[in-house]
Amino acid sequence: MKIYCDLHIHSCLSPCGDDDMTPNNIVNMARLKGLNCIALTDHNSCGNCRATQLAARQAGIGFIPGMEINTSEDIHAVCLFPDCDSAEAFSAEIYRLLPNTKNKPEVFGRQLYTDWLDNPAGEEEKLLINAAALSITQVPALVKQHGGICFPAHIDKDANSILAVLGSVPAECHFSCMEVTPRYQPESRPDVEAALQNCRAVVSSDAHYLWDIAEADREFILTGDELSQLVQKALKNT
Amino acid sequence: MTTLQLDQLDGLTKLTRPAEAREITCIYCCDLLSLAMAQAPANSAWVTVMGNRNTIAVASLADVACVILAADTAFSDDCITKAEDEGVTVYRTAAPIFETAKRIDLLL
Known part of the structure; x- marks a missing residue:
C-alpha cells in the first residue's frame, strides 16, 4: 500500500486557522484527497488533538x-x-511557557476548541501564536521526554524558519528530518539543500484552510526512522 | 570608543571573561541572523535579542566588536563558553534594543 501523509495541519484552535477547520472537516477532506495519515499541529497547543483523533478513527484514516x-x-x-x-x-508544559497575553480575536482570529462531533467546546483566551520561553535547542529533549519527535517547520520560508532566523541549523541540533513547503524548489535553494543533507525532507501543507490540505501526490516512504514508526503506529490504529 | 567603556556602563553586565579591548566604530541592531550574517559591519557593537549559539557564530564571522543582549535575553552557559572560545565579548542589559543602542551612540 502506498502511504500519503500531511503532517502539518492547523485546526480552528489556531487563531490563523479557519473556523471551518473542525475535526470532521479536516479528516474528511484528508480522506477525500486520498491521504492515509494526518497530523494536527496547532500553534503551541494540542488542545484539539483528542477530538480530531476520534473523528479520524471514525473516518478510517491514521x-x-x-x-x-x-x-x-x-x-x-x-x-x-x-x-x-x-x-x-x-x-500543558508549553502552555505555562507562553506569555500571559490575551488573544484579540478581531485581530488574530478565534481560538476554538471543539468536541469530536465539531460542536464548540470553548474558546482559548491566551494568545497561542506567541513565542514559548523555550529555545529550539531545548525543544527536542523536552519532546523526547514525552515520547515524541520534533523537526523544524517550513525551512524554505522567509519567516519563522530555522534557516531564516538563525542563518543555519545550530551544530548541537540533530534533526532526523526537516519540513519544506510544497512550493520548495531545490535548485534555487542551495542553503536548504545543504541543511537537508543526511536528513529526510518532509513535505507538508501547513494548511490553515480546508482547500490547502495536501494532495496525495507525494508518497511517504517507510524507512524505519522515528517518523516512520509514528506513521506506522497511526496507520495501525485506524 | 572601545569595549572598555562598555565595561563601565551602568546596567550592562559582561557575561564573558575579560578579553582584549576592541575598538567600536558603529552600532548594529538586528535579530534575524540570516540578515546579520550578510550585513553586520565589522567592529560594530551588535545589539540583539537573539540569544542563540548561532549568534556567536555570526558575530565571529562578521567580526563584530561585541554582542549586547538587550531586554534581559537568556543566554546559556554553553553559549557563554562558546563565545569565550570564539573570542566574542558578550554583554547583557535589561534595557530594550533602542534605548541600549541610543546610550552607546552617545559614547561614540
Missing part, C-alpha cells in the same frame, strides 16, 4: 497528535507524539 511550537527565537517546529496523553502533557 492520526498523529502534534503541535507546531513557536520557540523563543520565533522558529516554528513540528512536534509529533505517539498518543494524545503524551501530546496533552507536553501541551
